[in-house]
Amino acid sequence: MKFRRSLLILIPLGVAVLTLAFVVKRNLEMRERLLCGIRMKSLGTAVKIYAEDNHVEPNEVVQILIDHGDWKAEDSLCPTSGQPILLAAISAARLADVSPRDVIAYEPLSYHDGKGANILYGDGHASFESPDAYREVIAYSKSAGSWGAAEDLTSNGS
Numbered sequence: 393m394k395f396r397r398s399l400l401i402l403i404p405l406g407v408a409v410l411t412l413a414f415v416v417k418r419n420l421e422m423r424e425r426l427l428c429g430i431r432m433k434s435l436g437t438a439v440k441i442y443a444e445d446n447h448v449e450p451n452e453v454v455q456i457l458i459d460h461g462d463w464k465a466e467d468s469l470c471p472t473s474g475q476p477i478l479l480a481a482i483s484a485a486r487l488a489d490v491s492p493r494d495v496i497a498y499e500p501l502s503y504h505d506g507k508g509a510n511i512l513y514g515d516g517h518a519s520f521e522s523p524d525a526y527r528e529v530i531a532y533s534k535s536a537g538s539w540g541a542a543e544d545l546t547s548n549g550s
């Protein structure tokens with residue numbers, strides 16, 4: 393009887409602990425996705441401004457900013473994977489004339505365990521896209537010919 397009563401207490405307690413662990417893990421994931429998107433947006437904005445003002449190719453800007461102490465290397469990393477946020481291969485001349493749907497920066501799907509990935513668009517907003525939406529953006533970028541790095545994305549992306 394006493395054993396049965398203990399079970400009646402322990403089972404709900406176990407469920408509550410598991411639920412709490414799940415909620416904490418999910419909140420951590422959401423926070424990291426958000427931080428990743430914020431870093432991506434900041435990085436893309438800094439690169440765009442510096443490349444336009446100094447007539448430097450975007451893919452050279454991050455290292456220049458880090459070398460000058462204007463950017464911390466860790467702020468260029470996805471907080472979940474610890475891997476670098478990638479810039480789309482858009483030239484400085486083209487950067488001033490991007491469309492809202494052009495991709496400025498991205499990360500492979502593998503960075504967030506295949507659950508989705510952040511993309512920074514030409515209109516300056518970063519969004520965590522589902523794997524299907526992510527692949528759609530890649531397909532669009534390939535068809536629009538606006539993104540020279542599309543090949544890299546698909547090879548790392550799935």
Ligand SMILES: [Zn+2]
Pocket residue numbers: 425428429470471472473499503504510
């Ligand atoms: Zn990330």
